[in-house]
Amino acid sequence: MSAILECRNLTKKFGSKTALLDANLSIERGRIVGLLGPNGSGKTTLIKLANGLLTPTFGEILINGMTPGVETKKAVSYLPDQNYLPDWMKVEDIITFFSDFYDNFSSRKAYDMLSRLNIDKESRLKTLSKGTKEKVQLILVMSREADLYLLDEPIGGVDPAARDYILNTIISNYNENATVLISTHLIADVEKVLDDIIFINNGSIILTDTVDNIRENKGQSVDSLFREVFKC
Amino acid sequence: MLDKLLKYEIKATSRTFLPLYGAIIIMSIVNRALMVTDFLIPQVISSIILGVLFVSLFAFTIVILVQRFQRNLLQSEGYLMFTIPVKPNSLILSKMIVFFMWGVLSIICGIISVFILAGNQLELKRILSDLLTVLSRMNIDEYSFALEVIVLLIIEVAIGILMVYASLSIGQVFNKNKTLISFGIFIGIFTLIQIFVSVVVKAFNFFNLEETLMQTGDIKEIQIITLIAILINALIAAALFYVTNYMLTKKLNLE
Numbered sequence: 001m002s003a004i005l006e007c008r009n010l011t012k013k014f015g016s017k018t019a020l021l022d023a024n025l026s027i028e029r030g031r032i033v034g035l036l037g038p039n040g041s042g043k044t045t046l047i048k049l050a051n052g053l054l055t056p057t058f059g060e061i062l063i064n065g066m067t068p069g070v071e072t073k074k075a076v077s078y079l080p081d082q083n084y085l086p087d088w089m090k091v092e093d094i095i096t097f098f099s100d101f102y103d104n105f106s107s108r109k110a111y112d113m114l115s116r117l118n119i120d121k122e123s124r125l126k127t128l129s130k131g132t133k134e135k136v137q138l139i140l141v142m143s144r145e146a147d148l149y150l151l152d153e154p155i156g157g158v159d160p161a162a163r164d165y166i167l168n169t170i171i172s173n174y175n176e177n178a179t180v181l182i183s184t185h186l187i188a189d190v191e192k193v194l195d196d197i198i199f200i201n202n203g204s205i206i207l208t209d210t211v212d213n214i215r216e217n218k219g220q221s222v223d224s225l226f227r228e229v230f231k232c
Numbered sequence: 233m234l235d236k237l238l239k240y241e242i243k244a245t246s247r248t249f250l251p252l253y254g255a256i257i258i259m260s261i262v263n264r265a266l267m268v269t270d271f272l273i274p275q276v277i278s279s280i281i282l283g284v285l286f287v288s289l290f291a292f293t294i295v296i297l298v299q300r301f302q303r304n305l306l307q308s309e310g311y312l313m314f315t316i317p318v319k320p321n322s323l324i325l326s327k328m329i330v331f332f333m334w335g336v337l338s339i340i341c342g343i344i345s346v347f348i349l350a351g352n353q354l355e356l357k358r359i360l361s362d363l364l365t366v367l368s369r370m371n372i373d374e375y376s377f378a379l380e381v382i383v384l385l386i387i388e389v390a391i392g393i394l395m396v397y398a399s400l401s402i403g404q405v406f407n408k409n410k411t412l413i414s415f416g417i418f419i420g421i422f423t424l425i426q427i428f429v430s431v432v433v434k435a436f437n438f439f440n441l442e443e444t445l446m447q448t449g450d451i452k453e454i455q456i457i458t459l460i461a462i463l464i465n466a467l468i469a470a471a472l473f474y475v476t477n478y479m480l481t482k483k484l485n486l487e
Contacts, residue, residue, distance in 0.1 A: 051311075076315070
């Protein structure tokens with residue numbers, strides 16, 4: 001089967017600043033992949049390019065063999081690294097919004113997760129704390145039956161207990177053929193769920209490997225390898 | 233998908249317009265009630281409030297035109313709107329249609345307010361019957377001319393809206409000072425359209441409307457001129473729509 005996400009010579013510049021340089025990448029189906037790198041390494045730029053929120057300066061990015069557009073948006077479930085929901089809406093309004101626009105969204109799943117996390121569906125998004133908003137966003141994203149989940153810093157703003165719940169949600173909520181790409185620098189927390197890793201620095205992809213390979217051949221955890229590679 | 237976009241756009245904007253309409257109607261009734269009394273100071277205060285409400289209605293309309301496009305599409309909410317599986321042209325269209333809807337409703341709200349204030353001095357029945365009499369006396373040429381004028385008016389408003397959308401969508405490409413650059417682009421587009429129109433008018437030697445009217449008084453001739461004006465304006469509106477759609481499809485640069 002073809003790759004779910006593919007980058008060919010992908011380059012993105014903002015003025016004179018290069019955010020991503022000549023990235024070549026192929027991500028297979030049914031994997032949980034960590035996109036790992038320090039702040040400002042190009043993780044978010046790559047994910048935004050995959051969603052069509054940015055357009056490449058050079059090269060191309062393909063999802064299911066297609067450039068970002070209406071068809072790829074049906075297949076991709078994306079968690080941005082910031083608040084992106086209209087804050088005048090109630091939690092239940094945004095759930096209706098998602099089920100209106102995404103055929104593969106399950107309201108039942110979303111309401112189940114909301115009650116597990118004790119989030120009131122009547123609350124206005126404006127009144128929720130930063131961490132609770134992040135949980136709502138993740139619930140929306142994981143309630144979709146997508147081919148590719150692009151999660152940008154999914155655990156950045158929540159407490160360690162909620163982190164475990166979120167990671168469990170991620171691994172228990174996707175089907176075998178779907179791929180999850182998690183961008184983060186909190187490696188120790190996500191390491192146990194990852195199949196593959198991509199190391200990215202200064203806009204260049206410097207390493208792609210499976211977690212098993214790193215453990216067996218290098219005798220290291222991903223966390224210690226990351227600390228070695230990105231030593232300041 | 234357009235229907236669903238319309239639904240959410242109406243939901244998002246009605247939070248501003250409906251309370252304003254409500255306040256205007258209530259203040260009109262209050263004004264009317266005070267008119268028959270001798271309370272001078274409350275009369276003055278309530279009429280000032282009503283005036284402020286009308287000015288805010290106008291101001292909010294402009295602010296919301298800019299804000300709904302900029303905030304909902306080009307800032308953080310854009311992450312949501314550009315990752316749902318809809319084409320950018322549906323996003324643009326939904327915002328335009330809803331804006332038109334509020335424009336018409338605002339005019340209706342203003343008319344209702346005038347009728348309330350005028351009380352029994354303005355007889356709704358008589359005005360309507362007068363209007364019907366005028367309409368029944370019009371011939372087919374006059375009807376089609378009236379229709380042309382309405383179409384022309386709608387296209388003119390569309391151009392105004394699309395000028396704002398086009399300049400915001402060009403401005404978002406830049407990495408800094410997006411709003412300021414968008415404002416500059418707006419003035420640029422405005423100037424370009426003025427130049428374009430005056431060149432076209434010169435090129436066709438677009439007969440002096442007034443002279444034609446005075447000399448011949450022939451409605452057919454005026455109709456033809458209006459028709460050409462519609463075509464030229466439609467061309468400008470289509471170009472602006474194309475530019476906006478192109479920028480949002482091929483040059484999106486969300487921060």
